[in-house]
Amino acid sequence: MFKKVLVANRGVIAVRVVRALRDMGIWSVALYEAGDRGSLHVRLADECYELTSPLGYMDGAEILDIARRVGADAIHPGYGFLAERADFIRACEEAGIVFIGPPSEVVAGLSSKIGALERAQRAGLAVAEHSSQAFRPEDFDLLEAEAEALGFPLIIKACAGGRGRATRVVRSPKGLKKAVEQAHAEAKIVFGDDRLFLERAILPCRFIDVQLLGDRYGNLVHLGERDGSLQRYNQKLLAEAPAPNLTAEQRSQVLGMALDIARLFNFQGVGTIEFLMDREGQFYFSEIKPRIQVEHPVTEMVTRVDLVKEQIELAAGKRLTLRQEDVRVEGWAMQCRINAEDPWNNFLPSPGVLRRFRLPGGPNVRVDTYGYSGCEVPVRYDPILAKVAVWGQDRSECLNRLRRALQDFAITGLQTNLPLYQRILDEPEFIRGEYTTQLIWGSWKTRPAQSPPELLRDLAVAAAIAYVMRHRAVRPTVPERFQSGWHRSPRW
Amino acid sequence: MSRVKVTIDGQPFEIELTLLPGQNGRLKAVVNGELVEVIVPEVQGREPIEWIMVGNRPYELSFDANLRWLRAYDGLHALEIQDLEAVVTRPVSKDGRVKAPIPGLITRVMVSEGQEVVAGQPLLVLEAMKMENEILAPRSGVVQSLNATPGRGVNLGEVLVEIV
Numbered sequence A: 001m002f003k004k005v006l007v008a009n010r011g012v013i014a015v016r017v018v019r020a021l022r023d024m025g026i027w028s029v030a031l032y033e034a035g036d037r038g039s040l041h042v043r044l045a046d047e048c049y050e051l052t053s054p055l056g057y058m059d060g061a062e063i064l065d066i067a068r069r070v071g072a073d074a075i076h077p078g079y080g081f082l083a084e085r086a087d088f089i090r091a092c093e094e095a096g097i098v099f100i101g102p103p104s105e106v107v108a109g110l111s112s113k114i115g116a117l118e119r120a121q122r123a124g125l126a127v128a129e130h131s132s133q134a135f136r137p138e139d140f141d142l143l144e145a146e147a148e149a150l151g152f153p154l155i156i157k158a159c160a161g162g163r164g165r166a167t168r169v170v171r172s173p174k175g176l177k178k179a180v181e182q183a184h185a186e187a188k189i190v191f192g193d194d195r196l197f198l199e200r201a202i203l204p205c206r207f208i209d210v211q212l213l214g215d216r217y218g219n220l221v222h223l224g225e226r227d228g229s230l231q232r233y234n235q236k237l238l239a240e241a242p243a244p245n246l247t248a249e250q251r252s253q254v255l256g257m258a259l260d261i262a263r264l265f266n267f268q269g270v271g272t273i274e275f276l277m278d279r280e281g282q283f284y285f286s287e288i289k290p291r292i293q294v295e296h297p298v299t300e301m302v303t304r305v306d307l308v309k310e311q312i313e314l315a316a317g318k319r320l321t322l323r324q325e326d327v328r329v330e331g332w333a334m335q336c337r338i339n340a341e342d343p344w345n346n347f348l349p350s351p352g353v354l355r356r357f358r359l360p361g362g363p364n365v366r367v368d369t370y371g372y373s374g375c376e377v378p379v380r381y382d383p384i385l386a387k388v389a390v391w392g393q394d395r396s397e398c399l400n401r402l403r404r405a406l407q408d409f410a411i412t413g414l415q416t417n418l419p420l421y422q423r424i425l426d427e428p429e430f431i432r433g434e435y436t437t438q439l440i441w442g443s444w445k446t447r448p449a450q451s452p453p454e455l456l457r458d459l460a461v462a463a464a465i466a467y468v469m470r471h472r473a474v475r476p477t478v479p480e481r482f483q484s485g486w487h488r489s490p491r492w
Numbered sequence B: 001m002s003r004v005k006v007t008i009d010g011q012p013f014e015i016e017l018t019l020l021p022g023q024n025g026r027l028k029a030v031v032n033g034e035l036v037e038v039i040v041p042e043v044q045g046r047e048p049i050e051w052i053m054v055g056n057r058p059y060e061l062s063f064d065a066n067l068r069w070l071r072a073y074d075g076l077h078a079l080e081i082q083d084l085e086a087v088v089t090r091p092v093s094k095d096g097r098v099k100a101p102i103p104g105l106i107t108r109v110m111v112s113e114g115q116e117v118v119a120g121q122p123l124l125v126l127e128a129m130k131m132e133n134e135i136l137a138p139r140s141g142v143v144q145s146l147n148a149t150p151g152r153g154v155n156l157g158e159v160l161v162e163i164v
Helices: A011-023 A040-044 A060-070 A086-095 A104-111 A113-122 A137-150 A173-191 A248-264 A296-303 A307-315 A395-408 A418-424 A428-432 A437-441 A453-473
Strands: A004-007 A027-032 A047-050 A074-076 A154-158 A168-170 A196-200 A206-214 A220-232 A235-241 A269-277 A283-289 A332-339 A365-369 A384-392 B002-008 B011-017 B026-031 B034-039 B051-054 B057-060 B069-072 B075-083 B097-099 B104-109 B122-128 B131-136 B141-146 B159-163
Touching (some): A004 A011, A004 A060, A011 A307, A086 A104, A113 A283, A137 A173, A154 A173, A168 A173, A173 A196, A206 A248, A206 A283, A220 A296, A220 A437, A248 A269, A296 A307, A296 A384, A453 B034, A453 B069, B122 B159
Parallel strands (some): A004 A027, A027 A047
Antiparallel strands (some): A206 A220, A332 A384, B002 B011, B002 B075, B034 B051, B069 B075, B104 B122, B122 B131, B141 B159
């Protein structure tokens, strides 16, 4: 087993990995950019180093250099940043440092999204109709012709894509040019590669992920599926396991397809195969995510398998001891991503300092977060602040517990999308488990909340007191620059 | 004695109350003519209260910095507060200045000075937290001043556009 592992990430996932390493008795090494030195993943680690390069967590060369210098046996990339960079993985392999993830040739094989789709298709697996060509910004005429051939609605995706970045749904030819331009620009910024491809949109659809574990000796198991259909701009907001309202045939079909695809791509370690499910219940292979995912806690809760620990052990060359017949999916789990953003103000990021940050507790409630009271939530990273995951014996107990946990979670100092879930969880489609990716666009957002009148009255009193207290506390002062004249600012 | 009109989720309430030090957090408020007993924490300074008891019902609360919404256990509620004692009331919603809600980089500007805009129309795009954020017009009107060019970095609270 490894003695020392460097964690090349920050935020929620870095905290998760540092904790796993410490649970396993492995020395953990954290990295930080200058503005991030008070961050929780740094505080919890055994050792820490500052990244001096302007590329920060993206600078593979500096990170590898630190790993070498401090004598780390392995690097855990988390998700995002360097998790799926074949060139970085190759550099690790050449340096003799284990990359906790798939080998570089597996990632290189997957990094061509079109190639992966066509390989799966040749093997007889259903995939969504797509363009067989990648398009650069200068190929717009070709892209337009291909779009006409595929038909609308369609999805623009980045060839180097992932995490929903540079992905756009286009419903008619009219919006194509603008969407393509934006997607090229975003792909260039996020992935350093502006090539795009097109896929026929399946609407409405559900997102079904299958969690896999595989060792380097060809042993492979699945840990059931998750439903990640509640998304905004292709980022999963809420995930649940198992997926609601699947028939036994549908479930065994999608799990079987996942194992076939994993074998086809020589998948190893911890990862997820993503499928789209259409109205008729047909599954289409979409992507392989050869890394730990944001949604992994729901699978951990229903299977009692520590996925990060397994991932580290598999990377160290351990044989998979878990057999398929040992995998039991028990009860129900759901997880919400709590982002520092304002859903009632066009989802603008809401960075700031967490003033009060009290986590929900009680049995079967889990919060993964890097936050604490007084913690700074910076602007420059992904807005994910916390993940609230709960378990229940069945879906209805799980849903009630999630409602309660969200009510218990007190966050002040910045705005989060937490109240958004409080509305969505009461939507009849969600309660029935009959929702698709369309739910996020539903009318719940503009519909007034159904609050009892006495509740509104009590809250109105609270607001009046807050207002009066604030104004009582304000002492009239004259700004220095106005002391010399008759200025009056009507606005401040 | 303070008199305040609070409109919460579109429902108006007129509230009279007196806040004095030494009340031990206990006070009486008159809401639309009805007397209610209230207990609040004895808070110093400008920090908004975090809990309240109205009659026998406890609530945990959080307010945004401008008292435009509050969050209670059942979710967010929109607020509009009018001071009935103040000589001039200037509801927040009339403010046509668009300030940078986050520090970031302006990547696109979709309007120009003198242009007529409608509420909700995208004005510019601000990149922050790795996301492109469309900044929308808070109200309809004419762009009186524009303090935004693509490529410029902006600080929190900087006025970018003014709509009159």
